[in-house]
Amino acid sequence: MFENYNRKKLAILPTPIHKLERLSNYLNGPEIFIKRDDLTGLGLGGNKLRKLEFLIGDAMSKNCDTVITGGAEQSNHCRQTAAAAALAGLECHLILGGNEPHKANGNFLLDLLFNAKIHWTGEYRKGEKIPDISKELGKQGKNVYTIPYGGSNAIGALGYVYAVKELKIQMERYDLDFDTIVFATSSGGTHAGMTIGKRVFNLNPEIYGIKIDKDEIDNLKYKELLQKLCNKISVILNIEPINYNFNVNENFLGEGYGVVGNLEREAVNLCAKLEGIIVDPVYTGRAFGGMIDLVRKKYFKKGQKILFWHTGGFPSVFHYSKELLS
Numbered sequence: 001m002f003e004n005y006n007r008k009k010l011a012i013l014p015t016p017i018h019k020l021e022r023l024s025n026y027l028n029g030p031e032i033f034i035k036r037d038d039l040t041g042l043g044l045g046g047n048k049l050r051k052l053e054f055l056i057g058d059a060m061s062k063n064c065d066t067v068i069t070g071g072a073e074q075s076n077h078c079r080q081t082a083a084a085a086a087l088a089g090l091e092c093h094l095i096l097g098g099n100e101p102h103k104a105n106g107n108f109l110l111d112l113l114f115n116a117k118i119h120w121t122g123e124y125r126k127g128e129k130i131p132d133i134s135k136e137l138g139k140q141g142k143n144v145y146t147i148p149y150g151g152s153n154a155i156g157a158l159g160y161v162y163a164v165k166e167l168k169i170q171m172e173r174y175d176l177d178f179d180t181i182v183f184a185t186s187s188g189g190t191h192a193g194m195t196i197g198k199r200v201f202n203l204n205p206e207i208y209g210i211k212i213d214k215d216e217i218d219n220l221k222y223k224e225l226l227q228k229l230c231n232k233i234s235v236i237l238n239i240e241p242i243n244y245n246f247n248v249n250e251n252f253l254g255e256g257y258g259v260v261g262n263l264e265r266e267a268v269n270l271c272a273k274l275e276g277i278i279v280d281p282v283y284t285g286r287a288f289g290g291m292i293d294l295v296r297k298k299y300f301k302k303g304q305k306i307l308f309w310h311t312g313g314f315p316s317v318f319h320y321s322k323e324l325l326s
């Protein structure tokens with residue numbers, strides 16, 4: 001079974017599920033539960049570790065000594081990749097958008113502690129320069145493994161195919177039946193993996209992604225990107241590729257990637273003060289804020305059970321202190 005094939009153990013699994021009692025009461029709508037992929041552990045956790053178990057496993061099986069990936073200055077994906085590489089004994093090169101900040105904090109501080117080598121690429125924050133820099137590292141004699149933006153290729157997405165199996169077991173054990181699973185969707189690996197997992201493991205709930213970034217990767221429409229990714233996962237798992245109807249809500253993009261508005265500020269503060277849980281302003285706070293809005297508009301109703309899948313990201317709150325307290 002592919003589940004254990006070339007998989008490097010990185011995350012603490014299964015992650016817990018519990019009810020957000022005070023938040024559910026406060027909103028007076030559906031019962032809201034949370035799955036804590038913010039607690040996957042290594043390098044302060046997050047959803048990318050599930051993907052990295054398969055990506056780092058693949059890199060090691062190919063005898064690579066170096067991994068390269070890219071993202072924004074406060075990329076959670078890059079921070080988790082750096083931590084995973086540290087544990088696996090691999091050199092890690094991060095291609096980060098922007099210019100070197102005067103003060104290292106949040107995820108970027110952690111990148112440095114995990115001993116990642118940083119390359120700054122100005123306006124490019126989605127790993128556009130990975131191929132060039134990878135080639136250069138190859139010339140220096142390194143055996144480089146490329147991890148795409150967000151870890152979102154078919155191999156990485158396997159992490160979320162099997163996350164659904166984990167969830168299914170928990171739902172059976174605790175006799176929980178959710179109507180909808182809500183989460184932040186961005187580079188697509190989480191969403192595509194869950195979509196395939198829902199099919200393979202017969203999961204009932206709707207998969208409902210709240211998109212947090214308006215820029216299109218490779219100029220593909222997002223649902224096309226998800227479909228292509230699902231087709232590629234199907235090849236690996238040797239299942240028939242079929243067409244999916246993806247739920248992608250694009251109404252909460254605010255002022256753009258990483259810009260904190262009222263929606264994110266309220267969500268971060270509400271979740272913190274009612275539940276003692278930190279959602280991040282870029283991904284999970286935007287999705288959480290979107291979910292709250294959909295509850296207030298009665299799209300998610302009383303009598304339903306909603307699972308918010310927390311995908312991590314909390315180290316970036318230290319970078320956004322001003323915006324979150326204003």
Ligand SMILES: *Cc1c(COP(=O)(O)O)cnc(C)c1O
Nearest residue numbers: 076186187188190283311312313
């Ligand atoms: C990367 C990330 C996401 C989005 O996951 P994708 O697989 O890229 O769609 C959501 N939340 C957090 C905190 C992330 O770091």
